[in-house]
Amino acid sequence: MKLYDAPWAPSPRRVRIFLAEKGIEVPREAIDLRSGEQLGDAYLLINPRGAVPALELDDGEVLCESAAICRYFEALHPEPSLLGTTAIEIGRIESWTRRIEGDGYAAVVYVLRNTVPAFKDRAIPDAGLSIAQIPELAERGAQMWDGFTRALDRRLEDREWIAGGGYSFADITALVTIDFARAAKLTVPERLVHLGRWHAEASARPSAQA
Amino acid sequence: MKLYDAPWAPSPRRVRIFLAEKGIEVPREAIDLRSGEQLGDAYLLINPRGAVPALELDDGEVLCESAAICRYFEALHPEPSLLGTTAIEIGRIESWTRRIEGDGYAAVVYVLRNTVPAFKDRAIPDAGLSIAQIPELAERGAQMWDGFTRALDRRLEDREWIAGGGYSFADITALVTIDFARAAKLTVPERLVHLGRWHAEASARPSAQA
Numbered sequence: 001m002k003l004y005d006a007p008w009a010p011s012p013r014r015v016r017i018f019l020a021e022k023g024i025e026v027p028r029e030a031i032d033l034r035s036g037e038q039l040g041d042a043y044l045l046i047n048p049r050g051a052v053p054a055l056e057l058d059d060g061e062v063l064c065e066s067a068a069i070c071r072y073f074e075a076l077h078p079e080p081s082l083l084g085t086t087a088i089e090i091g092r093i094e095s096w097t098r099r100i101e102g103d104g105y106a107a108v109v110y111v112l113r114n115t116v117p118a119f120k121d122r123a124i125p126d127a128g129l130s131i132a133q134i135p136e137l138a139e140r141g142a143q144m145w146d147g148f149t150r151a152l153d154r155r156l157e158d159r160e161w162i163a164g165g166g167y168s169f170a171d172i173t174a175l176v177t178i179d180f181a182r183a184a185k186l187t188v189p190e191r192l193v194h195l196g197r198w199h200a201e202a203s204a205r206p207s208a209q210a
Numbered sequence: 211m212k213l214y215d216a217p218w219a220p221s222p223r224r225v226r227i228f229l230a231e232k233g234i235e236v237p238r239e240a241i242d243l244r245s246g247e248q249l250g251d252a253y254l255l256i257n258p259r260g261a262v263p264a265l266e267l268d269d270g271e272v273l274c275e276s277a278a279i280c281r282y283f284e285a286l287h288p289e290p291s292l293l294g295t296t297a298i299e300i301g302r303i304e305s306w307t308r309r310i311e312g313d314g315y316a317a318v319v320y321v322l323r324n325t326v327p328a329f330k331d332r333a334i335p336d337a338g339l340s341i342a343q344i345p346e347l348a349e350r351g352a353q354m355w356d357g358f359t360r361a362l363d364r365r366l367e368d369r370e371w372i373a374g375g376g377y378s379f380a381d382i383t384a385l386v387t388i389d390f391a392r393a394a395k396l397t398v399p400e401r402l403v404h405l406g407r408w409h410a411e412a413s414a415r416p417s418a419q420a
Contacts, residue, residue: 072301091282
């Protein structure tokens with residue numbers, strides 16, 4: 001088994017934090033995104049989309065998408081659970097994870113992919129498509145970020161972790177999103193004290209360094 | 211328990227097909243999207259985002275996001291499994307579901323939300339935000355749709371259902387996406403014969419009428 005990884009990208013970090021919380025060690029190979037290694041012939045044979053992370057299994061099958069890789073490991077190593085054990089826990093964690101991805105992570109991607117020169121004609125992370133940047137999307141991303149951080153702050157007003165039980169995949173997703181957002185100059189306003197408190201606690205977990 | 215539903219919208223249909231495949235009956239209340247009932251005070255008390263579906267539990271908790279509602283029911287009623295039972299099945303179904311959502315469903319939403327007059331200033335389905343339409347996104351959506359349908363056709367060249375085992379959540383997601391796409395005038399080209407064969411088979415299942 002081998003995990004194709006990249007040091008500063010958000011999706012590989014999501015998987016690394018997930019594995020660290022579970023105490024799982026997986027051999028990793030770093031793909032150099034700065035030099036475009038993810039778009040080179042060798043890596044495109046692993047994942048034709050040119051995206052990291054990708055998990056190569058011992059029989060050669062490759063599993064893509066960070067959420068799918070995390071679910072795979074949750075099934076193999078259920079404890080400690082990060083995706084929920086009861087129906088309502090599972091539902092809450094999935095609901096918040098989806099909301100963080102759709103409102104927060106998407107906002108950051110809208111800003112970065114549509115403004116940074118390195119993503120010219122690659123506004124969608126799929127090596128098979130040439131997609132032009134749309135600068136107006138950066139403005140939409142900033143508006144979405146504002147709504148996202150306010151909603152998450154309200155959610156954390158009376159609970160320690162996002163989904164309501166222990167630390168979960170929803171928290172990992174939010175931590176990765178908020179730290180990644182700095183690259184797009186999107187931050188958490190200081191007045192959002194509950195979100196600030198949560199971010200400090202999530203960042204203090206050893207897994208945050210993974 | 212009550213499922214807030216809407217007859218022609220894709221996300222509620224995803225949940226209805228999921229429930230039909232499992233033989234689960236849930237009391238439903240239809241929200242009239244044409245008259246804007248989802249943005250009225252009564253429904254915003256149920257789901258402040260103004261989106262359907264939403265599942266109201268007997269204790270008053272409301273679960274939003276179609277994928278979260280489906281996962282909740284999968285945990286309550288594991289058979290027949292639509293989200294996988296082994297680790298690799300779970301991973302494959304999640305990976306394809308994410309890809310269908312990110313490449314296909316997003317493409318349709320890009321077209322519809324950024325061109326249809328009814329979505330003016332509601333280019334993101336969140337009642338709390340006023341987001342302007344960006345017509346250029348429709349063009350991006352059409353490009354993405356082309357790549358998505360070609361990739362799905364290749365995937366189905368040598369397998370009956372998308373994730374490789376039986377009919378799964380990935381197939382439900384793709385069926386809902388492809389049927390929804392007609393509203394955006396995005397279709398499956400006739401030359402994509404594997405995707406066409408799959409669509410006929412998925413549409414012939416009784417659950418497709420749910």
